Amino acid sequence: MRAIKFNILLILIILNFSAIAQIKVTSNTFYFGTIINIEKFAGKDYRYSLELKSTETDSLKKIVIQTRQVINKDKMLDANATKDSVKDTLWHQINVSNKINLKAKEMWLYATFEGNGNFFADNLKFEVKTEDGNWKEVPIKNADFEKHDKNPLKGFLTSAKIPDGTTISLQPRTDAVKGKALLIKSTKAAIIWKTNxxxxxxxxxxxxxxxxxxxxxxxxxxxxxxxxxxxxxxxxxxxxxxxxxxxxxxxxxxxxxxxxxxxxxxxxxxxxxxxxxxxxxxxxxxxxxxxxxxxxxxxxxxxxxxxxxxxxxxxxxxxxxxxxxxxxxxxxxxxxxxxxxxxxxxxxxxxxxxxxxxxxxxxxxxxxxxxxxxxxxxxxxxxxxxxxxxxxxxxxxxxxxxxxxxxxxxxxxxxxxxxxxxxxxxxxxxxxxxxxxxxxxxx
Structure with missing residues (x-):
């Protein structure tokens, strides 16, 4: 049921409820994400970060990370998202930060990818600010994408269907960080118009x-x-x-x-x-x-x-x-x-x-x-x-x-x-x- 709710939320965010006859959609939108319990962190500052890199980009390219706080199945708070995509071919740590609502029970973390190119992601983190001013990381399984070569997104919620022309794998990092990174490779993206x-x-x-x-x-x-x-x-x-x-x-x-x-x-x-x-x-x-x-x-x-x-x-x-x-x-x-x-x-x-x-x-x-x-x-x-x-x-x-x-x-x-x-x-x-x-x- 949580996976269904997560899928529905992503659809609603993509459509954005715009009151127009048609909406522009990129045909290969893909996302992955996870849900964590945040009740014990009520009222604290949080930040969600993900290291991202893209290459072979085109005009459709877009990478966004977002959070959503959930009070219960009938009450979801406004989403917080990055405003800009990764625009060059270097590794960047992208962050979303805010304060945890006193009534929130869950935090939904996700990243969406659109367009053609090679999209790399690594070292997903969710941190809360402690009373001494330091950031404490909340453990998330497979957050460094070092395991599960056959199923790189094992443990994550994902789009119900991998778009045509999209492959998902783990690849070695070539910078000083070393280790592996998630690679989402897309080749068949196109703009389509859908009736709203x-x-x-x-x-x-x-x-x-x-x-x-x-x-x-x-x-x-x-x-x-x-x-x-x-x-x-x-x-x-x-x-x-x-x-x-x-x-x-x-x-x-x-x-x-x-x-x-x-x-x-x-x-x-x-x-x-x-x-x-x-x-x-x-x-x-x-x-x-x-x-x-x-x-x-x-x-x-x-x-x-x-x-x-x-x-x-x-x-x-x-x-x-x-x-x-x-x-x-x-x-x-x-x-x-x-x-x-x-x-x-x-x-x-x-x-x-x-x-x-x-x-x-x-x-x-x-x-x-x-x-x-x-x-x-x-x-x-x-x-x-x-x-x-x-x-x-x-x-x-x-x-x-x-x-x-x-x-x-x-x-x-x-x-x-x-x-x-x-x-x-x-x-x-x-x-x-x-x-x-x-x-x-x-x-």
Whole structure:
């Protein structure tokens, strides 16, 4: 889970949430990093340093080191980063320094590399300033990159995939320091433009729903396909689905109430019935009915309610990781326990963001309350999906599928609740096969 959070953070930093239609990305961005516990150093000054050198550089070249302090999984502090890349071919020790927040539990340290060339790194250090004014180093395994020739970054968190044209190895240092250094060699970097899903001024619009502005974006042409995301997510979480699906359908991606750009500052209780009613108003404003719907997690719950209450609005239905009720019969106990802990923690806070998240978690832990017999009312062709390692129990997913008259069930082997992100190609093809009425493969 920590690796997933770390990956997501790097993606968010790269995208930087710029509210423009497209963002410029270097095709071979690669990073490595580590996470250390800093609770016992609360309030002290720190510095993170890394020795760096680059050669054979091009105009795309960029090397940045960054830190991020983390209070808990819902609270991350602003990142601190170096401002400039290494601009010559000499070894430099690059530093990031600041003060450790009194509430911070973890420090995330990482380095990112872009462009073509040979990028060397050595002697990663994290130090805290003691009361006598000296710097004390906090031990980090493999920080000098002297070991593990076959796996130079063993023990570090890294990009999920090594970019094409990039190799990683250990090479002898040729200066007075001697020893080995990490070498990241890249040869196929290029600038690419990516659509900024979730913050696209060119296509983003709002629909007024009972005083709440619901944000949505539309891509592609053809039969409409409504995308409904999970709890605490947004359109951004369908980044790996939208470009593929929009080649075949008119994709309507929505930020559900109180999430993403659909701001809801009210204090009343949220519910999936309200979310479903919101979508009905949105579709009315677009003059659409019989819309295909893909709902993931909470979005799947909303989609089921739409199919039950507003059947004339629902064409084909796909639900991924949905549930009828948040009980131990449906959801893994560890997940339910974590929800309770997170909710109690958020109740102690008074800032607007925490209060809104508390409303979402309260809904997640008390809803939906869909009766099994209500599933018999679903007259849409339905594909019920879940991962073999999903937080939704397999028997519950099978219960949903078996009570929808025209349904098909697929439980993806070895996959989790996050398969739309973790194995997008398999997930997307499964969705398209169902929508196109092809023979859906059972992975």
């Amino acid at each position: 899903y979730g913050s696209n001024r060119r296509t983003g619009k709002y629909c007024n729903v009972n005083g709440i502005k619901i944000y949505y974006e539309i891509y592609g042409t053809g039969e409409p396909l409504l995308l409904l995301h999970g709890n605490g997510q947004s359109i951004v979480d369908f980044t790996k689905q939208i470009p593929t699906l929009a080649k075949h359908y008119q994709v309507i991606a929505v930020d559900s109430r109180a999430q993403g750009k659909s701001i809801d500052n009210k204090s009343n209780k949220l519910s999936y019935d309200i979310f479903a009613a919101d979508m009905k108003v949105l579709l009315d404003s677009l003059h659409l009915k019989k819309v295909n719907i893909l709902g993931w997690s909470d979005g799947g719950n909303t989609a089921l309610i739409m199919a039950i209450k507003y059947p004339e609005y629902v064409g084909k239905l796909i639900v991924m990781g949905a549930n009828l009720n948040p009980t131990e019969n449906a959801v893994e106990k560890s997940m339910l326990n974590q929800l309770k802990k997170d909710f109690k923690m958020l109740q102690l806070k008074e800032d607007a963001e925490s209060m809104q998240m508390a409303r979402l978690l309260l809904m997640l832990s008390t809803e939906p309350n869909i009766k099994v017999e209500d599933l018999h009312k679903v007259n849409s062709k339905t594909l019920v999906l879940a991962g073999e390692k999903d937080v939704i129990k397999a028997e519950h997913t099978k219960l949903i599928a078996s009570n929808i008259p025209q349904s098909e069930l697929i439980i993806f082997k070895r996959e989790t609740h996050m398969i739309p992100n973790e194995n997008a190609s398999l997930f997307n093809q499964t969705v398209l096969d169902f929508l196109n009425e092809a023979d859906v493969k059972h992975p």
